[in-house]
Structures are given as C-alpha cells and as structure tokens.
Amino acid sequence: MPREPERNKKGDRPAVDAGHAAAKAMSEAAVEPTTSSTEADSGEVFALMGRFESPAEITHACEALRDAGYKHFDAHTPFAVHGLEKAMGLPPSRLPFIVLGGGITGLVSAISFAYWSQAVDYPLVIGGKLAFSFQAFIPIFFELTVLFAAFATFFGMWGLNRLPTFFHPVHTYPSFHRASDDSFIVSVEARDPKFDMTKTRELLEKLGAREIGAVEA
Amino acid sequence: MARYLFPRWSNKVLPLAFFFGLSPVGTAAVAGAWYYGGNKHLEVGYQPRQPVEFSHKLHAGDLGMDCRYCHSTVERSPMAAVPATETCMNCHSKVRTDSSKLLPVRESFATDQPIPWVRVHNLPDYVYFDHSAHLAVGVGCVTCHGRIDEMPRVRQQMPLSMGWCLECHRDPAPNLRDPALVTKMDGVEPSKAVPLGTGMAKANGRTIQPPLHCSGCHR
Amino acid sequence: MSDLAMVQEDVPGKRVPLVLGKQDFHSVTESVAGIVEGPTPHKWKLLFVLALSILLILLGSLGRLVTKGIGVWGNNTTVGWAWDITGFVFWIGIGHAGTLISAILFLFRQKWRTSINRAAEAMTIFAVMSAGIYPLFHVGRVWFAYWLFPIPNQMGMWPNFKSPLFWDVCAVSTYATVSILFWYVGLVPDLATLRDRAKTKTRQIVYGIFALGWRGSHRHWLNYERAYGILAGLSAPLVLSVHTIVSFDFAVSIIPGWHTTIFPPYFVAGAIFSGFAMVMTLMIIARKAFGLERLITMRHLENMNKVIVATGTMVGYAYAVEFFIAWYSGNPYESFALMNRAFGPYKWAYWTMVSCNVIFPQLFWFKKVRTSIPAMFVISIIVNIGMWFERFVIIVTSLSRDFLPSSWAYFRPTIFDITTFFGTFGLFMTMFLLFLRFLPMVAIGEVKSVLPAADAHPHHDDDGHDAPGSEGMSKEPVHAA
Numbered sequence: 001m002p003r004e005p006e007r008n009k010k011g012d013r014p015a016v017d018a019g020h021a022a023a024k025a026m027s028e029a030a031v032e033p034t035t036s037s038t039e040a041d042s043g044e045v046f047a048l049m050g051r052f053e054s055p056a057e058i059t060h061a062c063e064a065l066r067d068a069g070y071k072h073f074d075a076h077t078p079f080a081v082h083g084l085e086k087a088m089g090l091p092p093s094r095l096p097f098i099v100l101g102g103g104i105t106g107l108v109s110a111i112s113f114a115y116w117s118q119a120v121d122y123p124l125v126i127g128g129k130l131a132f133s134f135q136a137f138i139p140i141f142f143e144l145t146v147l148f149a150a151f152a153t154f155f156g157m158w159g160l161n162r163l164p165t166f167f168h169p170v171h172t173y174p175s176f177h178r179a180s181d182d183s184f185i186v187s188v189e190a191r192d193p194k195f196d197m198t199k200t201r202e203l204l205e206k207l208g209a210r211e212i213g214a215v216e217a
Numbered sequence: 218m219a220r221y222l223f224p225r226w227s228n229k230v231l232p233l234a235f236f237f238g239l240s241p242v243g244t245a246a247v248a249g250a251w252y253y254g255g256n257k258h259l260e261v262g263y264q265p266r267q268p269v270e271f272s273h274k275l276h277a278g279d280l281g282m283d284c285r286y287c288h289s290t291v292e293r294s295p296m297a298a299v300p301a302t303e304t305c306m307n308c309h310s311k312v313r314t315d316s317s318k319l320l321p322v323r324e325s326f327a328t329d330q331p332i333p334w335v336r337v338h339n340l341p342d343y344v345y346f347d348h349s350a351h352l353a354v355g356v357g358c359v360t361c362h363g364r365i366d367e368m369p370r371v372r373q374q375m376p377l378s379m380g381w382c383l384e385c386h387r388d389p390a391p392n393l394r395d396p397a398l399v400t401k402m403d404g405v406e407p408s409k410a411v412p413l414g415t416g417m418a419k420a421n422g423r424t425i426q427p428p429l430h431c432s433g434c435h436r
Numbered sequence: 437m438s439d440l441a442m443v444q445e446d447v448p449g450k451r452v453p454l455v456l457g458k459q460d461f462h463s464v465t466e467s468v469a470g471i472v473e474g475p476t477p478h479k480w481k482l483l484f485v486l487a488l489s490i491l492l493i494l495l496g497s498l499g500r501l502v503t504k505g506i507g508v509w510g511n512n513t514t515v516g517w518a519w520d521i522t523g524f525v526f527w528i529g530i531g532h533a534g535t536l537i538s539a540i541l542f543l544f545r546q547k548w549r550t551s552i553n554r555a556a557e558a559m560t561i562f563a564v565m566s567a568g569i570y571p572l573f574h575v576g577r578v579w580f581a582y583w584l585f586p587i588p589n590q591m592g593m594w595p596n597f598k599s600p601l602f603w604d605v606c607a608v609s610t611y612a613t614v615s616i617l618f619w620y621v622g623l624v625p626d627l628a629t630l631r632d633r634a635k636t637k638t639r640q641i642v643y644g645i646f647a648l649g650w651r652g653s654h655r656h657w658l659n660y661e662r663a664y665g666i667l668a669g670l671s672a673p674l675v676l677s678v679h680t681i682v683s684f685d686f687a688v689s690i691i692p693g694w695h696t697t698i699f700p701p702y703f704v705a706g707a708i709f710s711g712f713a714m715v716m717t718l719m720i721i722a723r724k725a726f727g728l729e730r731l732i733t734m735r736h737l738e739n740m741n742k743v744i745v746a747t748g749t750m751v752g753y754a755y756a757v758e759f760f761i762a763w764y765s766g767n768p769y770e771s772f773a774l775m776n777r778a779f780g781p782y783k784w785a786y787w788t789m790v791s792c793n794v795i796f797p798q799l800f801w802f803k804k805v806r807t808s809i810p811a812m813f814v815i816s817i818i819v820n821i822g823m824w825f826e827r828f829v830i831i832v833t834s835l836s837r838d839f840l841p842s843s844w845a846y847f848r849p850t851i852f853d854i855t856t857f858f859g860t861f862g863l864f865m866t867m868f869l870l871f872l873r874f875l876p877m878v879a880i881g882e883v884k885s886v887l888p889a890a891d892a893h894p895h896h897d898d899d900g901h902d903a904p905g906s907e908g909m910s911k912e913p914v915h916a917a
Contacts (some may be wrong), residue, residue: 059892078461078629079881080657083892088654093662108875118587122383123415125430139603139681143610148546148613148676150667154621157663161656164231164648166223170600171651173631177220177632179652180625221651223638255590371668380592 010028036086044217046169047073047187050209051178055081058184061207062087068203070190076170076179095156102152103145110137110144169215190217264337264372275277277402278366284358284400295347299334302326308394337371339363344379345436353407354425355396360385366402382434386427390418393425440635455551456730461884462730468626468878469581469633471726479725480873487865490895494859497852499703499735500571506576508584508852514845515835519853520574525682525827528608529703530820532675533711533742534560535615539671542664548739550882553733555722558875562867564612566860571605573856576587597684599683607681607909614674618667621660624650626876679707686830688802693773693834696761702754709793710823712740719867720809722877731878734807741806744819748797755790769839777833781846781908785829792822 052058058075065073066089072108075084114137118124123131141168158164170176170187179185186209197214204212252258276282284291286305292299302325309319325332340346340362343405358365363374375381383390390410398405410420417426428434457466501508511518534556541549572581586594597672628650631643650656683703687692716737723732762774777784796818797807806812809909832847871877884890 018564019781055890055892066617075234075654076652077654077657078465079625079885079890080661081654081890081892082885085656087892090658092654093659095659095662096666099666113586114597118597120592124593124596125482126596129598131596132886136598139677139684140597140606142676142677143603146670146677147610147613150610150670151618153663153666153670154617156620157659158648160659163650163655163656164228164860166227166230168649168651170648177650180629180632180650181465185652206333221637223641223644226648251588374588378590378592380590383592390885419665 030052043216045190045197046203047189047193048197048212048214049170049173049176050186050204050207051175051190051206051211052184052186053210054180055084055184058129059084059087059206061186061204061209064203064207065186068194070188070192070194072189072195073130074170074187074189076176076185076187078180078182078184081184093160095153095160098156098160099149102156103149105152106145106148107141109148110141114140170205173213173215175211175213187215222391228306244326260378261373261376262372262387263337265337267335267370268333270318270370272369273365273371274367274369284365292352293349295345295349297348299336300330335372338377340377344434346434347358352399353396354389354423355387355393355421356385356397357392357394357399357401359402360392364402379434381430385431386410387414387416388418389425389427390420393418393420396421438442442739443695455883455887456733459730459887460889463882464887465629465880467728467731468876468880468883469630471645471872472630472876473633475636476873477725480869484866484873487853487862490557490859490862491866492859492862493855494569494862495857497859498569500852501573502578503858504571505573508857510848510853511852512845512847514838514843514848515832517574517835518829518847519828519849519857520570521685521831522824522827524567524570524574525831526824527563527701527864528568528682529679529710529823529827529861530609530714531560531563531567531615531711532679532704532707533620533715534558534563535611535675536708536711538618538837539668541667545673548736549888550721550886551728551878551909552715552732552736553882554619554622554875554879555719555871555877557615557622557868558714558868558877559718560615560870561612561619562864562871563711564608564615564888565867566864567730568608568612569856569860569863571608580834600681600688602682604685607678611674611678614662614667614671618664620880621664623875624648624706624882625652626879628652629880630876676704679703691773691834692767692769692837693777695770696758697753698761702751705708705747705750705754706793706823706826709744709751709753709797710820712744712747713816713819714825716740716744716812717820720813720816721737722872725871726877728878731883737809737812738806741800744816745797746802748800748819750792752790753791755794773837774836776837777829779857780833782829782833782836785825785835787827788789789822789825792818793826796822798833 034088050061052061052151057115059076062075062084064071066087073088075081077084091190106208111134112135119131119138122123125131129136170185173185173187175183188195188204194200201212238404276287282415287300289300289304302322305322309322313319313363314323321332324330340360361377365371365374366419391407393408393410394405395408408420409427410418412418413424416429417424419425462770509518511520534553535555537549538553538560542553571584572578575581575718583589583603584595595605624894627643627647629638631647634640635645680700680703683699687696689695719740721730721738723729756845759774759778774780776782782802796815798817799811806810836846836847837847
C-alpha cells in the first residue's frame, strides 16, 4: 500500500519522535545522524544498511525498495511491524504446513502406539473393556497431537528462519543494537542484481535514512 | 564496552554438537541404559559366598541326588524349602564327619541354630510365585534356575524380571515337560503341546493357561 | 502521575490507554530492561534468601519422604489422597492463568494482555514445576517415577491407556512442555534486546546464546508471528484439556462426590479463578516493587478482577449444581457425600471454601473495590486460600467416608504434609525471583507493538480492537489519552 509518501518526510514524522525522553536523546548523541564511517574499504560488501526511526518510515522504505525491483533486502525491527511483509513483497509463511505435518504425525503415532502397546504387545483386560478401547484413549491422542504439533511449530520456525545463527554480517553494523530497541534498519544485500553501491545509497538517502553504512560479508 | 560479536565458527557449534555430541552420546546413553539397566545385566550372575561351601555340582550332579531330597516342599507349597540342618546330617552324621568344611553344619546341629544361608533367587515382595503350580504343569527346575548340577556355587542364571516371566506365560508350550521329569537337568524333550492361542496350551493331558492379568502374580 | 489518576475516570465509549504517560520505544525498553540491568536490589536479595530457605524446607521434607517412605505423610488407608493431590491440583490450577492470558486472550485479540503475559507465563511454568513435585513423590519410590511414562522396561509392560491417571501424566507433561516452548519463543526477541544492551561480555554471551542470533529480520518475524499464533492456538484447547483431565482423575472414579459430569467445566473455571488470583497477587507486588505502574495499569488489574468475579461466580454455581444433582438424581450415596461435605466433620473446610471463593469475590462488582489495590490484593489472597480448600474438601471429604463405615477416618496432616506444601512456595518463589532478576518481566516487543507510534499507517481511528478479518498480531494504535 504505497499511500501517503509525503507523510514520511523528515519534517512530518509520526508521533514516535515527538516526545523523546532524555534517555533517548542520550543514545542519539552517541550516533551522529549522518552517513556512518563504516565504509567497507577492504573485503567484500555484504549489504548496505540504512537506519530509520519509525514503522511508517521503514514501511515506506521497503515499499520503495520493492518497487525499485530489489529482492534481497531485509528489515530489522524491534517488533513485528504489521503490514511490512506486503511492503517487502514477501510470501506468507510456510510454517502451517509443517505444523500440520507434525500434528498428523503425532496423531498417527499416538493411535498406532496405543494399538500396538495396548492390543498387540501386552493386552490387559481392565474393567471388561476391549483391549483397544479407543474412546478411552482420546485424551492421549489429543495430547500427543498437540505435543508433536508444538514441537513442529517450535523447531519448524527456527528451521525456516535458519536460526540459531550466532554470527551474521548485519550484526557488525555499529548501530545494529538499536534494531532491538527503537530503530528500524533496512539491509540491502550486495547479491541483489539491482545492487549498486552508489545508486542504492542514493535511494536510501532519498528515503530519509538517518544513517547509512556498509557491512562486510 | 564494544558489542561482543560471536565469531563465525559459532554458527557451526550447534550442528556439530548435535551430530558429533548429542546424537552419539544420546544413542550411547539409551543403549547403555537398555543393556546395563535391566535385570539381565543387574541380577544375572549373582553368586554370593555361602556360610558353608556346599556344592550343588557334587550333590546334584556327580552324586545324582534328586532336587526334592533337600527342597522337599517344592511340589506341595509355594516355597521350595531350604533344607534344615537335620537334612544335611542325615548323611553327614556318617559321611566326612571330621571335614573342617562341615564344621558350621555340625555346630548348627549341636547348637540348634539354623545355618544363615544366603538367598540367591529372590523375587520382590509384591510378587507371588508358587513353585508347586509350576511343577504341577511340568515346568522344569532348569528352566528358571539353569544347570544347578554344574554349579559348585549357585549363581543366578536367569533375569527373573517381569518381562522374562511373561515370555513364558504368553507362550508356555516350549517350556513344558512331563511333570514326572521336572527335576531332571538335561536330556528331556518338551511335551507335545498344542498351542491354544496367546497364553494357552494343551499339554500333559490338560489345558494350561498361565495368568497374564495383574493379580495373577501381584495379589 | 496525573495520568495514573486519570485512569479512574473511564469515559464511556473511550478506552483507557494500555500504556500510560509519554512512552516511546526506547522508554519501554529502558523501563523493562533497566530492571534486569540495574544493581541487585537489597529487597530482592532478602526475598531470595527467604525463598531459598523455604525451598530448603521442601528439599528436607522430600528427603525425609524418600529415605523413610510415604508414611511420613498423614495419608491413611481410606484417605489415600490428601494434601499431596490437593497441592498438585492447587498448583496446576494456578498455572492455567498464564496460558489463558498468553494464548486465549491473544486469540481474542485482547491487547491488554501484553503487559502481563510474560510474567503470567513464567508463573505457569513455575506453578507446573511445583505441581509436578507431588505426582513424582507421591509414588513413594521416586526412582521408579519413570514407570509413569511409556518407556520400555524390564516388566515388558506399558501404562494403562484406559486410566485417567495416565491421561493426566500425558496432559501435564504436554502442558509443561508446550508452556515452556511458548514462553521461550516469546522471550527470544527480548533476549536479543538484552543482548544488544548488555554492558559486560558475560551477559552479552549468555543472552546472546539464548537469543539464538535473533536479528529482528522481518522475514523471521513473519514465521515467528505465525509460530506464536499457532502455539497460542494449540495452547488454548490444551489448557482447557489439562484441567478437564485433572478433573477426570476424580470424575472417572466411582467415589460419591467425585463421580459427576460437572467436574470438567467446574475445574477449568476454578483453575482460571485461582490462576488469575495468583497473577494478581504477584503483579501487584511486582509493579510496585519495580515501578511498572505505567505498563501494568489499573485497566489491566481491573480486567483481571472482572475475570475473577466471573469465574468465582461460575465456581459458586458449580457448588450449587452439585447439591442439586445429588438431590435430583436420588442417589443416596451422592446425597450423603454432599451433606457430609457441608455439615459433616469437615464443615469448617467447606464453609471456608464457600466464603473465600463465592462470597468475597462478589465485592468486585463494586468499581471502588475493583480499582482499590489493597482490596484486590487481600481478595486475591483470600481466593487462593479458598481454592486450596476447594481441592482439600473435594478430595478428603469424599475419601474419608468409604462405603464401609468401618473404614471411615478423619484425616490429620503430619508436619511433613505441611512442610512439603509450604516448601513448594519456596520453589515457586525462588524461580519467580530468578525470573524477575534475569529475564524481562514484561514482553518488551509486544508492548512496543501496542504503542500508538507502532502503527505504520496512522490514518484510521479505532477503539483498541482490530477490525474484523485483520490478520496476525495487529499493530493498530490504541488510544493515546
């Protein structure tokens, strides 16, 4: 939704910057709001980073990058900014299918284990009921389905995200620690066919990035 | 201070730890617990030193005495009685009366104090086991106790675990013999048994149905 | 503090903001992460020593139980379950509030949950740990506790799948596992915040390891949000199933007073009731101690009070229905069990239960009481006492009157019953204090997402609820005052 582009000019920023507390001002002072000096003067460039200060700004920046034809770029935000996936042109998560698989595995293994252990391996007559009294096993089927689905969600999510990745080039960006606090950082990766050191930088500048810097691979 | 950045190799630690640490160690732990945690490992081979060096090999093997001469209640009661000192003295008042090995036996006889034999085959208190029932259907001594006639000092040969009991309770036929030959240690053919489904067999002219329900043994 | 006073005047049709004062992203980070990063408060140290000593009492009591045997408790032949299962159901019930707040309120898009869900989830996990002590140790020989699980063993046998006790093992262990996964998933972005702010290398490494290298990538957030929603969706029926199955432990038996179909909803309502009371007690202390009045506002507390009065009334209804059914069914044993409960030797416990659970929470109908911190603190503690008595009354009164009058007995706890139960509070407090000290007690990222500034498209107005059909965690603004 590339609406209201004029809103995001520096003069007319959303409410977030209006009431900055003293603490904010202090952390601001540490990082000059200019182009940072971490130009990659040696080694291969991994990405060009641009720091923004509000969800509206980064949404706008991602829309612009998407419209400019960039594919390999990412937004690093302190919380999930709603609608950013549309701005970045990302497909929906594939996780639900993994969870479905996990849930079905859980249900099938619960039923087959119950059948094997209660009716095949050691059938015990209790209360005159059939060995495979499946009505009485439903709580267990349910719990195991939930357990497997939850494991599938947990491990599936980290798997899709390729985490844990303790070292990633973007971590080397000096202001990157603010991406988990109050900054919204865009990284445009050098492997993108559209990537060009000067042109990409100009685009980020035009979009109103507070700082721009490159990180090495 | 400067932000700590994890080194590049740190990304490989988890997968490497998983493939070369957790999986082999986990497999070893499970396999180890499986093998070393069971009765087969923990109980088989228990061979305590007895107060008298009584040799079953000599008495039951070489001399060919029947088990029931000493364990006289085994056909009639749940317990296969450990013989009283008097049973020993039936012979040993005449045989080897001056052997130093038999000193505790003579002492026991004189003082009327029992010999403190150490129990080898011991089931938990919550298990009810009846020797007479097993002998009556034709389960031989050797099935549970092994070749006692070859043991100078008695050693536990079988795991005596619940799973081991159940193997036979579910499929009794291979371990049934003519009830007249229960004490014979070798060279006995199993009875011609007709399996009648899980845990049932027709052998020795009767239907044998060992209990598989909880209160069969835990009463 | 004018904005705190303002909460009292709730304008109809206009919701009070979820976060008070002029808050921006950085000030939210500061106020939550600051708690973890600051020097250890002396009060915390004092409380921690106290909690540890109570934990030692628990360890001592359990040590005595293991070395001596289950007989150190007052359980006897007729009353085979007593304080042990009372304590188990008490703690597992308390755990339910955490999952309810984090999962069910999430699914209903109740954004007021964001300030309290983290602490409530932590409370769930620690309550389930405390609960787990009882089934583990009341088997007597704790080294055989693995028999509870379907693990191959030398007996060649499996747990009885027809038994509610095995359903209970499955339900509680699944619940504990899923709660921990859910909690940890929620924690990771906040751990990354702590990692990025940490001043010492040790903290950077330790938080860094647990943050898994989180870099806030929106490609990750997309899967993350989906995972969070799915885990919430899985937890919601799970939490209802857990106390339902705990109630089956009783309802599937044939003991008069237990064998009733109302038990599952009755237990679930009671669990939520006691859980919210416990969250209330802890939150009132924590927000005061750590100065979080702006994040955990009166609106949060008032909403929780409303849940307490609603579930308390449900529990009261269940008490009444039990009597009605006992009379209506014409079953003399059931009638006897119920009359014995209310007028027999345990009538003191029964009436304590009724007054704590049904009568006192009714005070929350009055807005004055609902918004008074001292009043809600006292009532939340009363509710917890009452809910402990509820389980005691259900378990002990029914068991103490067997079908054979010759086996009737009166249960008296021994000192070890008391110290074991008291000691579980030590475990709970120790864990909770460690949590407060080392982990963010408020979900930093989620609170930021409900700030007015979090909206990427600040163009339309709403009342704090999502428009129908909006997907995922909404970032719509909540009214700034």
